[in-house]
Amino acid sequence: xxxxxxxxxxxxxxxxxxxxxxxxxxxxxxxxxxxxxxxxxxxxxxxxxxxxxxxxxxxxxxxxxxxxxxxxxxxxxxxxxxxxxxxxxxxxxxxxxxxxxxxxxxxxxxxxxxxxxxxxxxxxxxxxxxxxxxx
Amino acid sequence: xxxxxxxxxxxxxxxxxxxxxxxxxxxxxxxxxxxxxxxxxxxxxxxxxxxxxxxxxxxxxxxxxxxxxxxxxxxxxxxxxxxxxxxxxxxxxxxxxxxxxxxxxxxxxxxxxxxxxxxxxxxxxxxxxxxxxxxxxxxxxxxxxxxxxxxxxxxxxxxxxxxxxxxxxxxxxxxxxxxxxxxxxxxxxxxxxxxxxxxxxxxxxxxxxxxxxxxxxxxxxxxxxxxxxxxxxxxxxxxxxxxxxxxxxxxxxxxxxxxxxxxxxxxxxxxxxxxxxxxxxxxxxxxxxxxxxxxxxxxxxxxxxxxxxxxxxxxxxxxxxxxxxxx
Numbered sequence: 084x085x086x087x088x089x090x091x092x093x094x095x096x097x098x099x100x101x102x103x104x105x106x107x108x109x110x111x112x113x114x115x116x117x118x119x120x121x122x123x124x125x126x127x128x129x130x131x132x133x134x135x136x137x138x139x140x141x142x143x144x145x146x147x148x149x150x151x152x153x154x155x156x157x158x159x160x161x162x163x164x165x166x167x168x169x170x171x172x173x174x175x176x177x178x179x180x181x182x183x184x185x186x187x188x189x190x191x192x193x194x195x196x197x198x199x200x201x202x203x204x205x206x207x208x209x210x211x212x213x214x215x216x217x218x
Numbered sequence: 219x220x221x222x223x224x225x226x227x228x229x230x231x232x233x234x235x236x237x238x239x240x241x242x243x244x245x246x247x248x249x250x251x252x253x254x255x256x257x258x259x260x261x262x263x264x265x266x267x268x269x270x271x272x273x274x275x276x277x278x279x280x281x282x283x284x285x286x287x288x289x290x291x292x293x294x295x296x297x298x299x300x301x302x303x304x305x306x307x308x309x310x311x312x313x314x315x316x317x318x319x320x321x322x323x324x325x326x327x328x329x330x331x332x333x334x335x336x337x338x339x340x341x342x343x344x345x346x347x348x349x350x351x352x353x354x355x356x357x358x359x360x361x362x363x364x365x366x367x368x369x370x371x372x373x374x375x376x377x378x379x380x381x382x383x384x385x386x387x388x389x390x391x392x393x394x395x396x397x398x399x400x401x402x403x404x405x406x407x408x409x410x411x412x413x414x415x416x417x418x419x420x421x422x423x424x425x426x427x428x429x430x431x432x433x434x435x436x437x438x439x440x441x442x443x444x445x446x447x448x449x450x451x452x453x454x455x456x457x458x459x460x461x462x463x464x465x466x467x468x469x470x471x472x473x474x475x476x477x478x479x480x481x482x483x484x485x486x487x488x489x490x491x492x493x494x495x496x497x498x499x500x501x502x503x504x505x506x507x508x509x510x511x512x513x514x515x516x517x518x519x520x521x522x523x524x525x526x527x528x529x530x531x532x533x534x535x536x537x538x539x540x541x542x543x544x545x
Binding site for chain 1 (some may be wrong): 247488489490491492501503506507510511513514516517
């Protein structure tokens with residue numbers, strides 16, 4: 084099934100320590116368990132991130148990828164950028180200048196461009212039916 | 219041959235302060251860059267050692283609270299200490315005093331400056347570099363007031379005296395910003411100044427001080443400096459002009475590139491540290507111009523293993539040099 088829910092944008096707290104990670108995961112957890120979760124984390128407020136915060140981001144990414152979804156980061160504060168680079172995970176995440184850009188990136192190929200009941204080869208072999216009729 | 223000159227290095231910090239728009243220094247740090255260790259010793263210590271070659275007496279007056287002397291003399295004001303120095307110099311029969319307010323790193327030709335000072339025949343000579351006036355003054359002791367109320371008074375007295383301008387040809391680094399501090403490290407590595415890394419050159423361009431330990435699987439790429447009692451763990455990479463100062467530790471698999479790790483710092487496992495200055499749990503990234511306090515001790519912290527306190531420039535004390543500190 085190729086359907087997917089809306090893109091969810093969530094604000095990451097200013098300080099990502101063990102306590103804040105626990106609170107944040109209470110909100111984020113149910114979203115991760117949905118079908119093909121599409122999540123944008125707005126990191127504009129992040130001023131401090133402990134290793135627990137980086138671990139949480141990696142765990143979230145792992146979960147969404149398992150469910151064929153994706154997690155993207157947006158408006159990374161310079162502090163967050165430095166910490167992600169320091170911990171060698173900056174390249175693991177797709178990051179965008181704005182939340183809008185991140186949301187748009189999920190729809191780079193709009194879902195409605197391909198009708199859900201049409202097989203994937205319909206665009207390429209659109210004339211197949213015609214050929215069948217002719218034979 | 220030594221010149222009949224006394225020298226006072228004033229280690230107050232105003233000369234090295236930055237404005238808040240440029241957050242390129244540690245917010246929790248009040249000491250000037252000139253009091254930070256660079257390749258084994260602080261710029262102030264190096265300056266004092268350098269001056270000892272030419273001057274009869276060298277005195278260092280500082281606000282450094284870490285200094286052993288600060289505890290002993292913290293009641294005295296810096297101006298009082300400066301006044302005491304002037305009185306001592308007069309008693310010793312010195313005619314000229316060199317006053318350096320140390321916020322910057324300067325390499326002076328004392329004999330040349332003294333000649334210039336005598337030729338000009340004025341009581342005060344001030345050194346200039348190409349781009350800016352330096353807080354380096356040569357003064358006839360007879361022209362100085364008997365009592366100095368504050369350092370500001372002293373400096374304004376010097377300025378009012380219409381000093382002769384001596385253009386210094388030596389290397390100058392104003393050490394106003396973290397970038398200038400890093401530049402001093404690189405200038406030293408590439409022999410653009412007289413400042414040399416302390417310790418022995420174990421391979422071309424790689425210096426190591428006493429007690430430094432580098433695991434076999436760690437890789438150090440020139441130019442680099444590994445300070446006294448530093449421990450570099452297995453699989454680490456130290457490269458591109460990085461210096462790890464005394465009693466610091468870089469843990470397993472971490473890469474340090476174009477960075478300075480200041481004394482007594484611990485840098486955790488598997489990190490990628492680049493274009494930065496680390497001091498304990500303070501991280502200053504020069505590429506992003508970000509100043510962070512890392513609260514996670516697993517990542518960075520003050521290193522308490524294997525060593526004493528932050529090396530203060532008070533440790534440069536030698537027999538012919540007096541050191542004083544003030545609150």
